[in-house]
Amino acid sequence: MENVPELEFKGLGVSSGIAAGPARVLKPSDATVPDYAISDADVPRELIRLEQALIVTRRQLRDIQQRVGSALGSESARIFESHLHVVDDASFIEEIYHDLRTQKRNAEAVLHQASERYAKTLQNMEDDYLRERATDIRDVTRRVLRILMGQTTEPPIAPDSPRILVAADITPSDLAGLDRHKLLGIATEQGSTTAHTAIMARAMELPAVVGVRDLCARVGEGDRLLLDGVRGVVVVHPTPAREKEFARVARSRQSIRKRLDALKDEPATTLDGHAMTLVANIETPGDVSAVLARGARGIGLFRTEYLFLANAGEPDEEQQVRAYAEVARHDFPDGVVIRTLDLGGDKLSPTFHQQPEANPFLGWRAIRLCLDLPALFKTQLRAILRASANHPHLRIMFPMVSSVAEFEQANKLLEECKAELDAAGVPFHREVEVGVMIEIPSAALMARRLARRVRFFSIGTNDLVQYTLAVDRGNDRVAHLFDPAHPAVLELIERTVAAGREQGISTSVCGEMAGNPVFVPLLMGLGVDTLSVSPSAIALVKAVIRQIRYADAVELAAEVRAMEGGEEALARCRKLIRQCAPEILELAE
Numbered sequence: 001m002e003n004v005p006e007l008e009f010k011g012l013g014v015s016s017g018i019a020a021g022p023a024r025v026l027k028p029s030d031a032t033v034p035d036y037a038i039s040d041a042d043v044p045r046e047l048i049r050l051e052q053a054l055i056v057t058r059r060q061l062r063d064i065q066q067r068v069g070s071a072l073g074s075e076s077a078r079i080f081e082s083h084l085h086v087v088d089d090a091s092f093i094e095e096i097y098h099d100l101r102t103q104k105r106n107a108e109a110v111l112h113q114a115s116e117r118y119a120k121t122l123q124n125m126e127d128d129y130l131r132e133r134a135t136d137i138r139d140v141t142r143r144v145l146r147i148l149m150g151q152t153t154e155p156p157i158a159p160d161s162p163r164i165l166v167a168a169d170i171t172p173s174d175l176a177g178l179d180r181h182k183l184l185g186i187a188t189e190q191g192s193t194t195a196h197t198a199i200m201a202r203a204m205e206l207p208a209v210v211g212v213r214d215l216c217a218r219v220g221e222g223d224r225l226l227l228d229g230v231r232g233v234v235v236v237h238p239t240p241a242r243e244k245e246f247a248r249v250a251r252s253r254q255s256i257r258k259r260l261d262a263l264k265d266e267p268a269t270t271l272d273g274h275a276m277t278l279v280a281n282i283e284t285p286g287d288v289s290a291v292l293a294r295g296a297r298g299i300g301l302f303r304t305e306y307l308f309l310a311n312a313g314e315p316d317e318e319q320q321v322r323a324y325a326e327v328a329r330h331d332f333p334d335g336v337v338i339r340t341l342d343l344g345g346d347k348l349s350p351t352f353h354q355q356p357e358a359n360p361f362l363g364w365r366a367i368r369l370c371l372d373l374p375a376l377f378k379t380q381l382r383a384i385l386r387a388s389a390n391h392p393h394l395r396i397m398f399p400m401v402s403s404v405a406e407f408e409q410a411n412k413l414l415e416e417c418k419a420e421l422d423a424a425g426v427p428f429h430r431e432v433e434v435g436v437m438i439e440i441p442s443a444a445l446m447a448r449r450l451a452r453r454v455r456f457f458s459i460g461t462n463d464l465v466q467y468t469l470a471v472d473r474g475n476d477r478v479a480h481l482f483d484p485a486h487p488a489v490l491e492l493i494e495r496t497v498a499a500g501r502e503q504g505i506s507t508s509v510c511g512e513m514a515g516n517p518v519f520v521p522l523l524m525g526l527g528v529d530t531l532s533v534s535p536s537a538i539a540l541v542k543a544v545i546r547q548i549r550y551a552d553a554v555e556l557a558a559e560v561r562a563m564e565g566g567e568e569a570l571a572r573c574r575k576l577i578r579q580c581a582p583e584i585l586e587l588a589e
């Protein structure tokens, strides 16, 4: 056989795992879009054709959303929410209708033109999020075009035998339409960690590398490929030595994962006997199955606003009672914390028609919005209370509390709800525990006053870091400044823990920092007793807890507290993991 030289490409590993196999290359589709002039008399018919295609598209997207939701969970299903926004975008659709009327060209042609115009503008934006919207627009447009052109089936890109898919970009709906068993991995030229396709690949546990320049031109159909979704490497025509190296790494990671899975029912206790509470963050009741599968013993954060974001309308009291009871009915010895609505900021519900704000994260969000809309808030509080009747381990948590007065107003509405339920003879758990999120510096600074009024604290580091360091948590330009180990952040965490201890209440961390294995010992050393993490992080976090000594975590925290944060603090945190649980660093990018 002819000797073809090996080629190595570097990209961004966005979904861990190693894949080896033949390539299936998806060249950019040149399928021509029909483009022809129409007469004045044809305009109404063409408009109706377009309108009907949009209706079918909406239906298809809802179907996919449901299928993906039940197979892969709510996070993946939400991707199709952005696609639905495209077909529901009145100004975009109106522009296409306008083009059709004025240019008098067929529906396919005006749709294709308008979507390319939008997509190209978005593609050149600095912001990752906006660039991703270009992919959404193209994905949805392809679907509408297929319907207009009478192609009812999904594109024939499913490989017949398992392969690694190589493409300029793969859209989430193309990915959703593929048979997972026929896919070994994916490698694309475009994309980022936050891209929807990357999120889906992670949910499908499909190794993926994105952002690999010039890949399509250098890979032929059927070429042998190796792909590493942790290191972000794609190798074409691998040498025997390279094959051996990848096989060795794959074996080693597999045995680490197996070992982690075996910890499912083991306690989250350190080598020197310090027990931690390890619970999970969820967004919808559907996420509970993943939590149970990974052996977490409680829910530390139920982000209830997703019930409002997922549905077109607001869930009523009965629907909410069912959703909360659905989560609480499971045997969770470590309890279920229902966080009241945290709408606003980057989570805008179409039903509230919030005015655009110059600084949405500093604006009408979470408890502020709830206190201004007492009917909405009380409906939720009544629903939680009613669900607590048969589930006394259910707890209530208020987000974004910035003052004692805010907590007291919220609590007053809760007491009103209890009195109303009493008067109506509706049962609820009288001693339902109430806690607050500590995610605004003022709350952390006043933790002693708050601790006297609540039964638990949960630190939301995503917001606490954002507000303490004035770093927008969603802006990739300042992402390098988002430093959870910054001394100011650590001081606020420490004060919160100390205030909680004084009053004998628990302090958990439910921000992403808690799910990052590297920061787990630091949080433990600072005195945090509970970690609430996404279901996929449970095994990694538990493994870290079980492999360190609490005394080492305390020593680490003391050392890091004396540092200035940044690289030095991160390096110290990594050092402990490298010493005690080096294999964890093999799995975490």
Ligand code: PEP
Residues within 6 Å of the ligand: 301, 303, 342, 439, 459, 460, 461, 462, 463, 464, 510, 511, 512
């Ligand atoms: C946080 O801010 O850390 C948090 C857990 O809440 P959210 O991410 O929902 O704002």
Ligand code: MG
Residues within 6 Å of the ligand: 399, 439, 460, 462, 463
């Ligand atoms: Mg928050």
